[in-house]
Amino acid sequence: MSKLARPAELVALQHNHHHNHSHNQHQSSPLQADSYNKNLDTTAAAMQVDGIAPTFQKKPSIRHEGKKLVFECLIESEPEPIVKWFHNGQPLPANPRFKFELRNTSGKVYEARLEISDITIDLAGTYTINSKNSLGESSAKINLNFDSEEKRSSNLDGCKPSFLEKPIIKQSSDFKQVQFDCKLAADPKPTIQWLHKGEPLDESSSQIQTLLIPVQTTTTTSSSSAQAA
Structure with missing residues (x-):
């Protein structure tokens, strides 16, 4: 009388049977599948931090x-x-x-x-x-900053003169005049004085002229220029 196989043996036999008939088929083992999933996770993580x-x-x-x-x-x-x-x-x-x-x-x-x-x-x-x-x-x-770092007194309106840009030098096409332009912010309207080598220029001379042009803003922004022949 043949002896009946125990359940564990049946499982083993069944596993071997499938293994023998599937050796020509491409199937990944549980270890391979796990590695593949991990690779997918690693790739996804790399994509998330790329940049x-x-x-x-x-x-x-x-x-x-x-x-x-x-x-x-x-x-x-x-x-x-x-x-x-x-x-x-x-x-x-x-x-x-x-x-x-x-x-x-x-x-x-x-x-x-x-x-x-x-x-x-x-x-x-x-x-x-x-x-x-x-x-x-x-x-x-x-x-x-349009003004110095000193805070203006709260009971005073306006602001002291501060330059918005450095003076620009322009020369006339006939080379007979030189013009210096600059832009500043001030309230009230400032008094302008030009100096050369530390000495004030004599604006009473016909060779020196200063033009102060107010620009329409909420405060007085002025452009001044000097011309010298």
Whole structure:
């Protein structure tokens, strides 16, 4: 009388039977499948961290462009960052006075630009640019000063003269005149005096002329020039 196989033996026999009839088929073992899943997880994780969190390649700087103030900086980021500008901690509104621009200059580098028109004293303060993408964020600050660091007395209106840009030298086409231009902010209207080698120029002379032109702003912003034959 044959002896019945125990359940464990039946399982072993069944496993061997399937193994013998499936050796020509491509099947991955549980170990191989587990390794494959781990590889998938590793690849997915690598895809999630691929890229660059925003970093400033060039910190913000300020310059004049015609009658506008221009703030600009360079940011390295992948993917493209979301950029926001703040003035004294408050978000700058999108309106005709404030123009925002972000453009890709090369590869992963972007130029962030803020243009401000209608220049007035109330624009002074701290400007912050915040750059953010899915991998992180970064901020940079720059101060705009129209006045000295001394605080003006609260009971005084206006402001003392402060230069908005350095003097510019222009020469006439006939080379007979030289013109010096500069722009300053002041309230009330300032008195202008030009000096050469530390000595005041004699403006009573017909060779020296000073023209003071007020610019329409909330405070008195003036452009002055001197001409010398």
